Amino acid sequence: MEEGIIKRYTILDTGVEPLRNIQRLLNDQEYDRLTATGYGRYLAQTHLNCPVITEIKAYAAGADFLFPGCRTVLDIGGQDSKIIRVNNGKVEDFEMNDKCAAGTGRFLEVMATTLGYTIDEFSQLAAQSADTVAINSMCTVFAESEVVSLIARGEDRRSIALGLHQSILNRILALMGRVGFEEKIVFAGGVAKNRCMIHLLERKLGKRMLIPEEPQIVGAVGAALTAYHSQDSPITLNHRGVHVSRGRVRKERSE
Amino acid sequence: MNSHEQMWKELGLDVELHKELLKAIDKTFKQTVGAQKNRPASMEYFDHVLHESHGGRVAELIEARNKGGKFIGTFCIYVPDEIAMAADAIPVALCGGTQFSIPYGERMFPRAICPLIKSTFGLALSKTCPYGPIKDLGVGETTCDAKKKAWDVVNFHVMEVPQKKSKLDFDLWYQAVVDFKNRVEELTGRKVEAKRLSETIKIMNEKRRALQRLNEFRKHDPPPISGLDALVVMQAALNDDPVRFTEHLNKLNDELEDRVKKGISPFKKGTKRVMISGCPSVMGNWKLHSLIEKSGAAVVIDETCTGTRYFENLVEDGSCDLNGQIKALADRYMKIDCACFSPNNERMESIEKIVDAYRVDGVVQYILQYCHGYNVEAIRVAGILKKRNIPNIKIETDYSEEDMGQLRTRIDAFLEQLR
Numbered sequence: 001m002e003e004g005i006i007k008r009y010t011i012l013d014t015g016v017e018p019l020r021n022i023q024r025l026l027n028d029q030e031y032d033r034l035t036a037t038g039y040g041r042y043l044a045q046t047h048l049n050c051p052v053i054t055e056i057k058a059y060a061a062g063a064d065f066l067f068p069g070c071r072t073v074l075d076i077g078g079q080d081s082k083i084i085r086v087n088n089g090k091v092e093d094f095e096m097n098d099k100c101a102a103g104t105g106r107f108l109e110v111m112a113t114t115l116g117y118t119i120d121e122f123s124q125l126a127a128q129s130a131d132t133v134a135i136n137s138m139c140t141v142f143a144e145s146e147v148v149s150l151i152a153r154g155e156d157r158r159s160i161a162l163g164l165h166q167s168i169l170n171r172i173l174a175l176m177g178r179v180g181f182e183e184k185i186v187f188a189g190g191v192a193k194n195r196c197m198i199h200l201l202e203r204k205l206g207k208r209m210l211i212p213e214e215p216q217i218v219g220a221v222g223a224a225l226t227a228y229h230s231q232d233s234p235i236t237l238n239h240r241g242v243h244v245s246r247g248r249v250r251k252e253r254s255e
Numbered sequence: 256m257n258s259h260e261q262m263w264k265e266l267g268l269d270v271e272l273h274k275e276l277l278k279a280i281d282k283t284f285k286q287t288v289g290a291q292k293n294r295p296a297s298m299e300y301f302d303h304v305l306h307e308s309h310g311g312r313v314a315e316l317i318e319a320r321n322k323g324g325k326f327i328g329t330f331c332i333y334v335p336d337e338i339a340m341a342a343d344a345i346p347v348a349l350c351g352g353t354q355f356s357i358p359y360g361e362r363m364f365p366r367a368i369c370p371l372i373k374s375t376f377g378l379a380l381s382k383t384c385p386y387g388p389i390k391d392l393g394v395g396e397t398t399c400d401a402k403k404k405a406w407d408v409v410n411f412h413v414m415e416v417p418q419k420k421s422k423l424d425f426d427l428w429y430q431a432v433v434d435f436k437n438r439v440e441e442l443t444g445r446k447v448e449a450k451r452l453s454e455t456i457k458i459m460n461e462k463r464r465a466l467q468r469l470n471e472f473r474k475h476d477p478p479p480i481s482g483l484d485a486l487v488v489m490q491a492a493l494n495d496d497p498v499r500f501t502e503h504l505n506k507l508n509d510e511l512e513d514r515v516k517k518g519i520s521p522f523k524k525g526t527k528r529v530m531i532s533g534c535p536s537v538m539g540n541w542k543l544h545s546l547i548e549k550s551g552a553a554v555v556i557d558e559t560c561t562g563t564r565y566f567e568n569l570v571e572d573g574s575c576d577l578n579g580q581i582k583a584l585a586d587r588y589m590k591i592d593c594a595c596f597s598p599n600n601e602r603m604e605s606i607e608k609i610v611d612a613y614r615v616d617g618v619v620q621y622i623l624q625y626c627h628g629y630n631v632e633a634i635r636v637a638g639i640l641k642k643r644n645i646p647n648i649k650i651e652t653d654y655s656e657e658d659m660g661q662l663r664t665r666i667d668a669f670l671e672q673l674r
Binding site: 039054055056079080091093094096097 | 667
C-alpha cells in the first residue's frame, strides 16, 4: 500500500516453508514499514523483526477500510472461523472456534475431496441441489466417515454437498448467536469465494453480505494499515502487511 | 526433577516411563516458568518443591510412615487438612496437571471428562505416581459427577459437598466433616483432641495469611511477582509441609515487600492486569498463565481453586471445645464458592470485589474442558463483568498443546482489546 491505496498484492500457498516464501515475496522490495499477522506472525517477527497483530485486529481494520462503517466481519479461513464486531475499524468483541478444523474452510476442502469434487464443483453442485441430507458430525474426521456411509447408502452427492454447507452454516450461526451481529456484514476469508455459502448465509440471515473483491487479502490490508498508522506524522510511505496463515501467504505491497 | 531411582523401583513404578514423564514435565517447566526473567530470588525454594515432588517429598512421607504416620491423598480444597493433621495424618493434594498421563487415563475413563481427572488417574494407571503406592487413604468429594463416580471406582472415602446453601445443606456438610474426622481417627488410631486441633487450625490459618499477604503485593502496579510464579507458589502449597511452606513464603513475602519499595518487577508500570477465573491449574499445568504473560499482560489474581478459593477466609476458632472447632471448620470450608453450588451468588459477589481490589483490566475465564459447572457459570460471570465494562473471554481447553496457535490468537486479540 502507498498512502492508504492498495498498489499490489500476491496470494501464495504457505507451503511447508513459510519463511522461505515470505522472504521470496519480500526480496528486492522496498518498504518503510512492515507488519505481520496470521498464525505465522511470530515466525515472521523472529526473522524480519517487524511488529505483529492478530488477524482479528487485522480483519477489523481491513474490513473497515474496504467497507467503511462495517459493524460485523465474518471470516471463514483455513484454520479457523471467527465473527468480529467492529466499530470504527476497532474490535469490539469476537468469537472464534476453539481447537479443531470444524466449521472452517479446511472442513470443506476435505469434504470436497471425499465426494470426489474440486472445491469449485463442490460449491456449484451444492448450490444446484434441491434436496439436502443432514450431516450430524461437525468433526472433520467423523464427518468424513458419515459422508462415506451416505455415499454407500446411495444418497445424491449434490445433496450431501449441500448438507455439508449447511452444517458449516449452523456452526457459524451458533458463533453469531453468541457474539451478535449488526449490518453492514463483511464476509471475508477463502470461504467467501464459495457462492453456495454466501447464498445460504444471506437467505438464513435475511441480510446482504458484503464480499471483498479479493476476500483473502483483508488481513494483509489490515496489517498494512496498522503499519501505516503505527507512528505519528505519516510521511509518504510504502507500507505493507504480510498475512501468514494455513494455506496461504498473503502479502500486499506498493510499487 | 531430581532422581530417586532406587525408591521409585521399590515403590513398583515403571521407572523408564516415569523418567519420560519427568523429562516431559521438566521440558514444560523450562519453557514456561524457567523462561521468565527477573524472578524473585526466593522463588528458588518453590521451584525446588516442585522438582522434589516425586522425590524428596515422597521420601519424607515414606519416612513418616515408617514411624507410624499415615498419609492421606486428597483431590479437592474442600478436605479440611486441619482435622487430618490433628489425628497425626499427613494430607497431600494429588491432582494431576500433565498431558503425559492422559492417554493412560483414557484407557479406563471416558474421554469426555475433565483433563484433571484423566491426568490424575492416568498417573496411577501408568505406574508413574509415587504417591499411589504409599497412600493410606484417598479422600474425594462430590463437586462434580465425574469425580464423584471416579471415587466409587477406587473406593475412596467421599465427603459429601452439598449443592445448595440452605440450613439442611449446612447440617449435611457439618456431618460430612464429622464423618471425615471419625474416618481419620479410625485410620490413625488417634483421637482428634481440641488442643491439637487448635494447633493445626493455627498452622493452616498462618499458611492462608501468608498466601493472602503474597496476593496483597499483586495489587501493586506493576506487581513485584509474575502470575506464573504466584501459581508456582500455590502449586507448592498443595504439596509441601505447611509449616515449612509458610516459613519460606514469609521470606518470599519479605523479598516482595522490598521489590515493591524498589520498584522491581518482571513487568513495566501500566502493564494490563488480567484475572484468571474458574478452574484450577495444578502442578504440571502452566499453560494459560504462561500464554497470557508471554503475550504481554500480567496475571494479577487467580479467582480459582489454586487461588483465592484456597486461601480466602480463615477458620474462626473462638472456642476451645471440639464441637465448636468442628463447626468453625465446617463454616469456613462451606464458604468456598465452587461452581457446584446452585445458586452461587457468593461467587458473583466475590468476583465483583476482586476485580475492584486488584484493578483488573480484563478477565480470562479458564474452563478445563468438560467442566460443566464453571463452563455454564461463565454465563453469569460474563454478565456481571459486562455490567462493569470489564472485557472477558472464556477459554475452554485441556492440557494438550494442540490448540496453542488458536489460543495464542484469541488471547492476543483479547489483550489488543484492552489497549
